[in-house]
Every structure is written in C-alpha cells, then in structure tokens.
Amino acid sequence: MANVCCKCPSPAFSLRLHSVSTLLRLRALSSASSFCFVLFISLLLSWADCQAQHLTPTLSPHCYRSTNITGACVPVNSSLSAERMTCLGADIPFTHTSLRLAGSSSLEDALEKLHLWTALQNVPQCWAIIQPFLCSVYLPKCTSAHGVTRPSKQLCERTRKPCQIVHDLNNGWPDFLQCDHPNFVSGCGPENYDYVSFNTTGRCEPPLVRTVVPESWYPGVEGCGLPCENPLFSQDEHKEAHIFVAVFGSICLACTLFTLMTFIIDWKNANRYPALIIFFINACFFLGSVGWMAQFAGDARTEIVCRKDGTARRGEPQLGSKESVWCPVIFTLVYYFLVAGICWYVMLAYAWCLTFTALGGASARAADLGGTTPREVLRTRTAYFHIISWCSPLVLTIVCLALSEVGDLSCNEGK
Incomplete structure (x- = not known):
C-alpha cells in the first residue's frame, strides 16, 4: 500500500472550524438539538478536509x-x-x-x-x-x-x-x-x-467469438472460443452431415424397434439365454439412437451443443451455469447405453463360445459341466452379466460427468 501522509485537521482548518462552531453555539444555546447539529457540521468539515488531502498523496521515494x-x-x-x-x-x-x-x-x-x-x-x-x-x-x-x-x-x-x-x-x-x-x-x-x-x-478474430467461460477459451487466446459450428466446414457440408446422421439414425432406430417388438410379442419363448442378450443389445442401441435423433426436434441441436454466447459447449456439466441441461442429459443417454450395448456384446460372445463349444463336443462338455447344459450354466451366471453390463458404463458415465469432460468435439483444437 502507498505510504500516504495525511494530517487531519490542518492548522488553518482548525481555526476555521473553531470560528464556525463558536458562531453556531452563540446563536443556538437555548436549543438542545443545536448541539447535534454543531457536531454533525464539525465531523462533515473534518472529513472533507481529510479527503482533500488524500487527493494528492505523497509516495515513498522508492x-x-x-x-x-x-x-x-x-x-x-x-x-x-x-x-x-x-x-x-x-x-x-x-x-x-x-x-x-x-x-x-x-x-x-x-x-x-x-x-x-x-x-x-x-x-x-x-x-x-x-x-x-x-x-x-x-x-x-x-x-x-x-x-x-x-x-x-x-x-x-x-x-x-x-x-x-x-x-x-x-x-x-x-x-x-x-x-x-x-x-x-x-x-x-x-x-x-x-x-x-x-x-x-x-x-475476437473471426471465426473465434467472445466468451467469458474459461472452458470454452481457445488455447492461448483467453476470452475467445470456437463457434458452435465447426468453421472448417461450410453450411452445405454441415447440412450433408446432418442428413447422413438423420438417415442412418432413423434406420438404426427402426431396426432396433422392430427387433424389440418381435421379442415382446413372443416374450414367453424369447425370455431365455442367450437369445435374451440380443434383446438387451437392441434395447441399448434403441435408446442410444433416441439420443442421437433428439437433435432433430426443433431447435434442440442448438440447446444441446451451443452456449448462449454462440460457442461450443465444453467442460460440461458446470455447477451454477444457466445453460440448458440437455447437453449432459443427451450425453448420458447416448454414452451410457452405447457402452452398455458393447458390454452386452461381450456377454453374447461368451454365451456363444460356451454354446458352440458344447455343440462341438457334447459328451465331453457335458462331463465338464457336471451333466448340465450350456443354457443352464448361462442361467446361473445371469446376475454377473447384468452387474458387468449395467454397472461398468454407469461408473464410466459418472466419472465423465464428475470430471466435467462432456462437450462438443466437432472442433478439436488439440487440447
């Protein structure tokens, strides 16, 4: 802090204050309230004199x-x-x-x-x-x-x-x-x-745009971030990409929905392993496709991947942010169920391996399994299938959300 020299009050000010106070007391001795008025005026003049001296502080020689x-x-x-x-x-x-x-x-x-x-x-x-x-x-x-x-x-x-x-x-x-x-x-x-x-x-030099969100800043250019749409591609190229996602997303959505309906219609016979694993795979990819297709509902794409300042959403979720919650919600829907579908694929591979091995050597395999069939063995291990397939993606999703690693990666600035 500055070494400020302030002497309050100065001799000249003291003489002036004395004169004012004496005059006021002589004119208002009979009133009890005049004392408060005199005190207020004295303090006010003293404060004003100190403030005037503060305007020209004296700094140390160094x-x-x-x-x-x-x-x-x-x-x-x-x-x-x-x-x-x-x-x-x-x-x-x-x-x-x-x-x-x-x-x-x-x-x-x-x-x-x-x-x-x-x-x-x-x-x-x-x-x-x-x-x-x-x-x-x-x-x-x-x-x-x-x-x-x-x-x-x-x-x-x-x-x-x-x-x-x-x-x-x-x-x-x-x-x-x-x-x-x-x-x-x-x-x-x-x-x-x-x-x-x-x-x-x-x-901000185009195509960068102004933003006060540190997570959106371009490396080395604090205060500027990449726009919501990748500047390396034209509007027509963005439109073609959206059409591509819409077409193949719709196909995936229709195929998985058709598969689920066939299982539901014949649920009594389909409710057995390893066929039931295929049901879970299709259910996961169906819900993941719903997340992919959500961007085509009105202006949902803008709310999902863009901030209000026009920059791409990065480092989500952010506590206290006034941005839309659709970004982390859609991420959870897509990421969790796609990873869960992959885990169920691993379970399906294990079930097929167990089944086909038994078909290749039925007598030897039956002896190894203690006389039980592969389907009965799978039924005893279904709890492990569910724990691995549902809990593994859940842990990964929670980690991503906790570390605020969710964001639009259409513009990869090499972080």
Whole structure:
C-alpha cells in the first residue's frame, strides 16, 4: 500500500472550524438539538478536509526513479498534432512523461511501439489488463520534483497469465517488461493509469467469438472460443452431415424397434439365454439412437451443443451455469447405453463360445459341466452379466460427468 501522509485537521482548518462552531453555539444555546447539529457540521468539515488531502498523496521515494539527465521529462502535448496525445486511446492524466523506461527515442517512437501491441486486442482477457501496464511503462508520469513514477510489479505479474501468448510467440517478454526488472516496484499505491478509462475493448478474430467461460477459451487466446459450428466446414457440408446422421439414425432406430417388438410379442419363448442378450443389445442401441435423433426436434441441436454466447459447449456439466441441461442429459443417454450395448456384446460372445463349444463336443462338455447344459450354466451366471453390463458404463458415465469432460468435439483444437 502507498505510504500516504495525511494530517487531519490542518492548522488553518482548525481555526476555521473553531470560528464556525463558536458562531453556531452563540446563536443556538437555548436549543438542545443545536448541539447535534454543531457536531454533525464539525465531523462533515473534518472529513472533507481529510479527503482533500488524500487527493494528492505523497509516495515513498522508492516509488520514483530519479531523472538526473537534463530534459528527462517530456511534455505530453507535443507537436504531433493539435489534439491532446493519448495512450492506446485513453487520455493521459498528467502533463509530462518519460521515455527512459522503454528506451524510446521520441514520443513518436513510443507511440509507434505502443501501436504494435494493439494486436493483442484479439486476446480480450489480455487486452483488458495489459493496456494500463503498457502505458505505465511507455508513457509514465514524470515530474521535475520526484522523477519518473515506477510501474507496479503487481500489475506486471497480473499480465503474465492472460497474456501467455506473448511469451509463447516471442520466447519470453522483452527485457524491460520482465517483472523482475529494476523499473518495477511493489507497494506504491495507485498507478498512473488506475483511474483512466480505456475506450478500446478486446475483440475476437473471426471465426473465434467472445466468451467469458474459461472452458470454452481457445488455447492461448483467453476470452475467445470456437463457434458452435465447426468453421472448417461450410453450411452445405454441415447440412450433408446432418442428413447422413438423420438417415442412418432413423434406420438404426427402426431396426432396433422392430427387433424389440418381435421379442415382446413372443416374450414367453424369447425370455431365455442367450437369445435374451440380443434383446438387451437392441434395447441399448434403441435408446442410444433416441439420443442421437433428439437433435432433430426443433431447435434442440442448438440447446444441446451451443452456449448462449454462440460457442461450443465444453467442460460440461458446470455447477451454477444457466445453460440448458440437455447437453449432459443427451450425453448420458447416448454414452451410457452405447457402452452398455458393447458390454452386452461381450456377454453374447461368451454365451456363444460356451454354446458352440458344447455343440462341438457334447459328451465331453457335458462331463465338464457336471451333466448340465450350456443354457443352464448361462442361467446361473445371469446376475454377473447384468452387474458387468449395467454397472461398468454407469461408473464410466459418472466419472465423465464428475470430471466435467462432456462437450462438443466437432472442433478439436488439440487440447
């Protein structure tokens, strides 16, 4: 925090306060309420005097860098134009600056170097924090009495994470922007540009779109995410893919439904192993197909795979999110029953192996089974079939939901 010197009240203020209080007491001695009024006025004037002194705080000497070189402080209003000079579009709140911290040769050179950094507007989270940081380095406040106001080390450190792209693309930050550089100092209170409003906001370079959800951020571009529809494919290609899914999804839905109906109609004879395993397989793929086909119900596709800001849904489910619950619901429906269907396929393979082995050597196999048939053996193991086939996908589904690994993978950005 800043070492602020504030003496409250000042001698002049005390004399003024004494005069006001004396006059009020002489005019209102007969009223008991006048005492409260006098006390209120006294406290109000005392607070106002302290606030006025806080507007011009005195910082410790270590917050400044000496300007022993003649002409180190440069007037902000240069001959570049008749208009007042700005830093990244924001008005400079002082009259003199210094070019020494960034090693600029002139104001024109400092402005040109600042303009190079405007490319970071395409990284919104970085641009929001780096604007005051860059201005405090390239155009810091400078006075003949104190020297150059040194930038904050804390502000420098806050730019490292959202502006990681600068480090990645340039193999590190420039030396004069390293947070351990002697130019930066800690604990010096308000910065030069803390109360400056920067008019330029970050934007996302197409096809990226703005988003405040960290899970949707594109790697290295914090504040921007991929759109809901894969930008690598055209609208016609997306339409063809949807038609393909609709056609084959409908075929799968119809075939599995037909199979289920045949089992239900002749349930008395079909309710036996290994035929019953085929029923469970078709039931699983039928429900999985329902999940696939749910996207074609009105605007369901948008609610399932898209956020309200237009980005693809990733890292679902998110606690406290106001997004639709259809994404995790459809994931559970599709993922759980498709994995369960695969598990039942394994059970079917085991049942067929047991049955066909018995057919190949009936007498020897009967002896190994203690005189029982393969169907009777399967009946004794049905509990294990159900435990493996229903519990295994349940565990996997719970793990995926708990780790928030559900999302639209149509755009794989290589995470």
